[in-house]
Every structure is written in C-alpha cells, then in structure tokens.
Amino acid sequence: MKRRDFGQALLGLGAGMAISRPLVAEALPAHPLPLVMLDPGHGGHDPGAMAPDGTEEKTITLSAGFALHKALLATGRYRVAMTRTHDQFIALEQRVAIAVGAKADLFIALHCDHLPEADLRGASIFTLSSNASDGLAASIAADENQADNFAGPNMPGVTPQVANVLASLETRAMRISSANFAHDIRSSFKGVVPLLPDPLRSADFAVLRDPSVPSTLLEMGCLTNPLDEKLLRSPKHRKELADRLTAAIDLYFDNHAPSPKPHESRPHKASWRTS
Ligand SMILES: [Zn+2]
Numbered sequence: 001m002k003r004r005d006f007g008q009a010l011l012g013l014g015a016g017m018a019i020s021r022p023l024v025a026e027a028l029p030a031h032p033l034p035l036v037m038l039d040p041g042h043g044g045h046d047p048g049a050m051a052p053d054g055t056e057e058k059t060i061t062l063s064a065g066f067a068l069h070k071a072l073l074a075t076g077r078y079r080v081a082m083t084r085t086h087d088q089f090i091a092l093e094q095r096v097a098i099a100v101g102a103k104a105d106l107f108i109a110l111h112c113d114h115l116p117e118a119d120l121r122g123a124s125i126f127t128l129s130s131n132a133s134d135g136l137a138a139s140i141a142a143d144e145n146q147a148d149n150f151a152g153p154n155m156p157g158v159t160p161q162v163a164n165v166l167a168s169l170e171t172r173a174m175r176i177s178s179a180n181f182a183h184d185i186r187s188s189f190k191g192v193v194p195l196l197p198d199p200l201r202s203a204d205f206a207v208l209r210d211p212s213v214p215s216t217l218l219e220m221g222c223l224t225n226p227l228d229e230k231l232l233r234s235p236k237h238r239k240e241l242a243d244r245l246t247a248a249i250d251l252y253f254d255n256h257a258p259s260p261k262p263h264e265s266r267p268h269k270a271s272w273r274t275s
Contacts, residue, residue, distance in 0.1 A: 034253055035079045036072055037104035039207060040065035041111040044089025049114035051223040057112045058087065060232050064110050064220060067235075067242035075246060077253070092206040099213050105257065106181065106249065109207050109217040112232055114224050121225035122196040123189060125182040126217040128175060128208040173258060177214035180256035181248070185218065188248035193241060194221065194228065214257070218245075 040061035042048030048057030065082055072080045081102060083095045090098075099107045113124065182200055189195055208215040220241055221228035231237040 033077060033079050034105040034257065035081060035102060036249060037081050037083065037099040037102060037107045038065045038068055039083040039095050039107060039109040041109055043084050043087055046089055049112055049223045051229045055223065055229060055233060057223060060112055061110045064238045064241060067238045068245055071242040071246040072249065095207050096210045100210055104213050106252065107213045107215040111217060111219050113219040113222040115222050118224050120196065121222050121228045122194040122199065123221055124196045124199045124201050124219045125185050126201050126203055126205060126208070126219070127178045127182050128202065128204065171211035174211050174214050177256060177258055178216055181214055181216050181252045184251040184256065185216065185245065185248040188244045188251065193244055
C-alpha cells in the first residue's frame with residue numbers, strides 16, 4: 001500500500017470525502033475516543049461471493065463500511081477508520097496489521113455469506129471461537145501459540161514465563177470481549193435485521209486472530225438468497241444495518257469494553273496525517 005493510501009485508510013477517507021474533524025495529536029483530548037476499525041471484506045482482484053446476477057460482495061462490503069463509518073462518526077463517541085476505502089486488494093494479515101498498528105479498540109470485518117442452500121437467509125456473527133468443538137480446540141491452541149509473539153521477548157519487569165501468562169490472559173479477555181460484542185450485535189439486530197437461525201458462530205478467521213483487539217466478523221446476509229441479495233443491494237437497508245450496528249457498538253462500549261489500562265499510551269497521531 002502506498003503511504004498516502006495507508007494514511008487515507010487509517011482515516012477512513014475515500015477520494016473526495018471531507019474530513020469531518022482532524023485526527024491529529026493536538027486535537028485529541030487526554031483520553032481519546034475509542035477507535036473502531038471497519039474492515040470491508042475483499043476488494044481488487046478478490047470479488048468475494050457473487051450473487052446470481054453478478055453483484056459482487058466486495059462492492060456491498062465497501063458501501064456498508066461507508067454507511068457504518070458515517071453513522072458512527074455522527075454519534076460523536078468514536079474515532080473511525082477503515083482498512084480500505086476503495087476497490088483495492090489487501091491481504092488478510094495486512095488488515096490485521098492496520099488495526100493493530102492503529103491500536104484499534106474494536107475491529108469489525110464486514111462480509112456477505114454464500115451458502116449452498118438458497119433458502120437460507122439472514123445475518124450471522126462470527127468470533128474466533130465460542131463453541132466447544134475440535135475446531136475450537138485447534139483454534140485456541142493456535143491462538144495460544146501466538147502468545148509468544150504478542151508478549152514480545154522483553155516485557156519490562158517480568159520474566160518470559162510471566163509475560164506468556166499475561167499474554168494468554170489477554171487473549172482470553174479479548175475473546176470474552178469479542179463474544180460480548182457478537183451478542184450485542186444479535187440483540188441490536190433482533191426483529192429488525194434478518195438473522196440466520198443460529199446466528200452466533202465461530203471459526204478460525206485470520207482477520208480475527210490478533211489477541212490485542214476485540215474482533216468480530218459480520219456476515220450481513222446471504223448473497224445466495226434472493227431476498228437477502230435485494231436487501232444488501234439497497235442503500236436504505238445498508239443504512240438500517242449501520243444504525244443497528246452503531247447501537248450494538250454503543251451497547252458494547254457502555255457495558256462490555258475492557259477499561260483502558262493506565263500504562264497504555266495511545267498512538268501518536270502525527271502518523272495519521274494524510275500528508
Ligand atoms: Zn467475504
């Protein structure tokens with residue numbers, strides 16, 4: 001990614017979009033607003049799922065990302081950034097790196113489902129793990145194995161063993177936060193946005209695997225279902241989705257978000273400038 005593009009992605013700005021308020025160091029209060037990182041799935045040569053009429057998932061996820069960006073900023077409660085703001089391919093690890101580099105407080109990947117049965121419809125919410133299963137065990141093991149990298153070799157004042165335990169605890173705490181956020185989305189969608197019969201699901205998604213950011217992957221609906229496809233293509237429905245997600249994010253930060261740690265310093269915002 002070019003440096004300018006990276007800056008734009010962090011700021012969540014597309015070409016021609018106005019900066020609603022400056023995200024620079026001197027403009028930030030002592031305790032800056034939480035940063036929500038939106039990750040519109042796919043892009044560039046990766047179209048994602050395809051509807052029967054040729055509608056591409058990458059286009060819907062980007063439009064939904066912009067709608068959510070706008071709705072969140074309107075609350076005045078959050079800083080909001082996006083991993084991509086135009087039709088561009090970004091590798092999964094790069095998406096995670098953008099969120100971690102910006103010290104995001106919440107990461108939301110936006111996708112559309114593609115299911116084998118066309119009559120299945122509705123949104124579903126993925127976290128890295130939530131159900132006891134062999135798959136879960138495998139993903140937990142893989143994640144715990146990442147703790148070494150997360151802790152780093154030289155955590156000041158603690159032995160490597162203690163550092164590993166701390167990292168492991170943080171991983172579990174993030175999983176709990178992610179699961180809480182998934183429940184908040186389900187509560188907020190209920191009765192308004194169609195949901196799959198069993199909407200809380202878990203899988204080993206690469207973009208959900210960083211232990212330092214509570215993360216959820218939302219399948220906003222099924223492109224293989226004609227009713228869902230029609231909804232997903234509708235700006236009115238995407239605004240409804242954005243409003244319900246904003247309500248879920250409000251719920252999460254009001255009730256479930258981990259409190260900031262006193263020793264944590266926020267990123268210096270000079271690196272967020274676009275020029
Ligand atoms: Zn997808």
